[in-house]
Amino acid sequence: MKPRKSNIRIGSGAGFSGDLLEPAIELAEKGNLDYLVFECLAERTIALAQLQKLKHSNKGYDPFLEQRIKTFLPICLRKKIKIISNMGAANPIAAADKIIEIAKELGVKELKVVAVSGDDVLESVQNKDYILLESKTPFSKLLKKVVSANAYLGINPIIKALEQGADIIITGRVADPAIYMAPLFYEFDWNTEDPDILGKATAMGHLLECAAQVCGGYFYDANKKRIAETEQIGFPLADVSQDAEFKITKVQNSGGIITKATCKEQLIYEIHDPKRYITPDVIADFSNISFHEVSKDCIKINGATGIKKTGKLKVSIGYKDGFIGEGQISYGGYQARERAALALNVIKRKFIRLGYDENDTICELIGFNALSKDHPIGKPEEVRLRVAVRTNTLDEAHRIGYQLEALYTNGPAGGGGAYKSVKEIIAVQSILIDENMVNVHLTTKRLNS
């Protein structure tokens, strides 16, 4: 197979499901892109999506899928940009159907959508009692509470979907960098068994996967890291050549910055050992990476490499783990912290009487010690008591907020702005399985004139 192009541009259209649309529109319109990739699936999102799918068999995909497709399909068809996204969540096939439906409404004549599924391994992992990596306890102990088990897939099924001529590829759980990497292996006919090139592509995917975070988002401050135009930071793109030169850049005159410093921060974001960044495709080695400024807002990545993959896939297990009830109330002005401390003592004594385990409760003062118990702040004149408790039942969770609200009339002087909430906990742990346990399926949905 001959390489198709000598340079490919891959845009990062979202760093999470609820991310901004405007910077992605700017990128699609002006980025001269070949691919636009939306990474929208956080750690436990798929478990929540699975619960939705159980209620409605044609749901369970990303809640912003419709909005994104309606916004980007017309631009991408006009500009001949292919779309890749994990917005399929727990139901990529239903997502593909939805995309076809939207395309029809938009008057699109021809479209090929390929759904990648098979990451859902809930049935097959029940045949063996795996040990959970985090708690070191057997999976079988959770079983009744488990709602989802999804393996992180790699680049291969996405490459296959591209070989089938997909205009849009919609996946469930895949390793975040994989959705950015796959087009390169398809376009340049790179060897998917070569750890060195896989490591380089992984570094690129890792830098792109949080969108604005490499362009000054989650970066700027009021001191040495000031940037201009913070109201709309541009989203990044990678410009990659067939001979493996990787550059991270953004649309000219878009907001934000791409510098060596922004790349360094994002490179180390959410990794552990930089010599061993483990993905389904490779163990990437970031330890010798260096960045070079090619021009303003254009950084070249040098020195990434990798070693052979482990042959194991990480599986995220989502399970129901009770509820959290929360309440808050504020104290301000004269002796604010002292009065808040009185309220806190009332609540603590109630919790002891109700028999709550200390490990399942938190009592803190926002403005004093809520973000870090290790670093309480001196004498604030405005603090907010916050209490949260893990409970077994929803009823019990509701009672927490009522206790806080009752401080209006029963607590210390001048408590204001009480607030209460409850939520169900969908917790996540992981196991490792052999990669050959996963059967990947590609499902094609077409629109023909």
Next chain:
Amino acid sequence: MKLGEIAHSRAGDKGNISNLSLIAYEESDYEFLKEHITPQKVKTFFKERIKGTVTRYELPKIAAFNFVLKGSLYGGVTRSLALDPHGKSLSSYFLLMEIDENAYCAYKKSLD
């Protein structure tokens, strides 16, 4: 003086593990940070929070370190009761760490 005057940091989370990068503004400060910002010091700085080990990984080519803080997110984002379950704010607390100004000035002189 505060660590934030000579380095920047970003917090990330995976399960119950937080990782904090530490990146020198001036690449030549790498060796100073290597000597003074030890994993033990980080563990002590967040002693209430960190239930597990602190490991420091070195990235000399970009004058940076990665501190991996096990058991530091109150059970992890999905079941934590904390106000900031991801620990996003930890990087900024990290930069509050005091560094010895005399030692830093001496180090800078030794570079000349």
